[in-house]
Amino acid sequence: MPASITIAIDGPAGAGKGTLARRLADYYHLALLDTGLTYRAVAHMLIEKGWPLDDVAHAIEAAKLVDLGHLDRKVLSAHAVGEAASKVAVIPEVRKILVDKQRAFAKAPQGAVLDGRDIGTVVCPDADVKLYVTASAEVRAQRRLAEIEANGGSADFTGILADIVRRDERDTGRADSPLRPADDAHLLDTSEMDIEAAFSAARDIVDRALGS
Ligand code: C5P
Numbered sequence: 001m002p003a004s005i006t007i008a009i010d011g012p013a014g015a016g017k018g019t020l021a022r023r024l025a026d027y028y029h030l031a032l033l034d035t036g037l038t039y040r041a042v043a044h045m046l047i048e049k050g051w052p053l054d055d056v057a058h059a060i061e062a063a064k065l066v067d068l069g070h071l072d073r074k075v076l077s078a079h080a081v082g083e084a085a086s087k088v089a090v091i092p093e094v095r096k097i098l099v100d101k102q103r104a105f106a107k108a109p110q111g112a113v114l115d116g117r118d119i120g121t122v123v124c125p126d127a128d129v130k131l132y133v134t135a136s137a138e139v140r141a142q143r144r145l146a147e148i149e150a151n152g153g154s155a156d157f158t159g160i161l162a163d164i165v166r167r168d169e170r171d172t173g174r175a176d177s178p179l180r181p182a183d184d185a186h187l188l189d190t191s192e193m194d195i196e197a198a199f200s201a202a203r204d205i206v207d208r209a210l211g212s
Pocket of ligand 1: 013115136167171
């Protein structure tokens with residue numbers, strides 16, 4: 001295996017890429033960055049200050065303040081923050097500031113796993129391995145519903161599915177860095193897989209790509 005490797009993981013919301021990224025980072029002893037949290041942090045700052053999500057000047061200010069060492073997953077994982085994040089993520093100036101920070105992270109001496117929407121295409125086009133993780137919108141909605149119910153909440157499947165489809169449209173349809181697989185990405189459809197099967201498939205892809 002090369003001394004320092006970079007693994008890029010992209011895909012739509014709810015495909016399981018976050019869990020895969022964490023498992024791969026643990027397995028290969030790599031630093032991990034969930035780049036979605038950086039867009040969520042910008043959205044969260046705007047919401048907290050009561051600024052509109054299309055206020056470009058304040059969004060730029062917020063993006064400059066994002067500190068990769070202090071991303072509070074608990075606060076940032078709220079559903080509303082994810083929705084808001086996909087709105088600030090269309091602002092090119094915000095993307096540029098966050099991408100610079102993400103690229104600096106990717107240079108971690110021990111190597112890194114980054115997951116998001118544009119890692120293989122924009123942030124780390126030279127990554128050693130690129131994975132594009134997908135699952136059908138219905139399966140992703142079902143997983144989200146199960147997660148909400150496991151946490152004692154309740155929600156309706158149709159509403160969740162509509163949210164997922166809307167977020168996919170926003171992420172694939174934006175002009176700057178839309179969600180799409182890099183030409184050299186390995187596609188991994190997890191619709192029919194549980195997390196163990198997905199992890200094992202991802203590990204096979206990485207090992208093959210690294211030639212070990
Ligand atoms: O992955 P997560 O759901 O946390 O991402 C929230 C939003 O941030 C996404 O819907 C997307 O619009 C944006 N995002 C992005 N580029 C990334 C990661 C996330 O545009 N690399």
